[in-house]
Amino acid sequence: MLYNINDIPININFIEKIYPKKSTIISPLKKNNSLFILVSCIATVFYEGKNGEVLNVYEYKAGEFFGELEILSDRNEPLHVIAKTDCVIKVISKENVLKWMKEDFNFNLYLINGICNKLLDDSDELVRLSLMNIKQRYFCSIER
Numbered sequence: 001m002l003y004n005i006n007d008i009p010i011n012i013n014f015i016e017k018i019y020p021k022k023s024t025i026i027s028p029l030k031k032n033n034s035l036f037i038l039v040s041c042i043a044t045v046f047y048e049g050k051n052g053e054v055l056n057v058y059e060y061k062a063g064e065f066f067g068e069l070e071i072l073s074d075r076n077e078p079l080h081v082i083a084k085t086d087c088v089i090k091v092i093s094k095e096n097v098l099k100w101m102k103e104d105f106n107f108n109l110y111l112i113n114g115i116c117n118k119l120l121d122d123s124d125e126l127v128r129l130s131l132m133n134i135k136q137r138y139f140c141s142i143e144r
Contacts, residue, residue: 003110005037005063005090012100014092019043019083026081032070033094038062043085046080058118059084065114071097 008014016039019025026032036043038060045058045066054087057079060066070076071094092100099109129137 003106005039005122008090008092009103009114010095012092014090014096017089017091018091019087021083021086023083024080025083025087025089026078027081028078031073031076032067032078033076035065035071035089035092035094035097036081037065037092039088039090041089042084043087043089044082044084046082047129048080058121065111068111068115070095104107 019041025036028048040062043060043066044056045060047055047057049055058066066081067078070078099112129140132140
């Protein structure tokens with residue numbers, strides 16, 4: 001679903017931040033209470049294991065968002081998000097996201113569509129991996 005991310009209502013407060021390439025946008029060591037909407041850039045989400053293993057979980061591009069999980073669920077354990085390129089991002093607090101959701105049905109559709117796409121991407125990946133043999137899974141994990 002297309003949504004003009006520049007159409008944030010004037011009563012919704014946000015901060016536009018610039019993150020240089022390779023800088024941390026969200027740290028797994030801090031709680032997150034904001035929605036991040038990418039204006040221009042690519043950002044990568046990583047899962048970091050207890051033994052130092054790193055898995056590239058998802059890659060976001062302009063027009064997409066992250067941080068909604070911490071806002072819309074009881075889980076507030078963010079993953080590590082890094083700017084893959086120089087990033088311009090609109091950061092909106094939980095309070096303002098909820099306020100915006102009450103006022104703008106199209107914004108709700110934008111959020112739901114994005115969440116559904118992430119869910120479907122994860123589901124497709126799980127099915128793809130489950131149909132692989134061990135050797136294929138091994139090479140796939142190295143590629144990631």
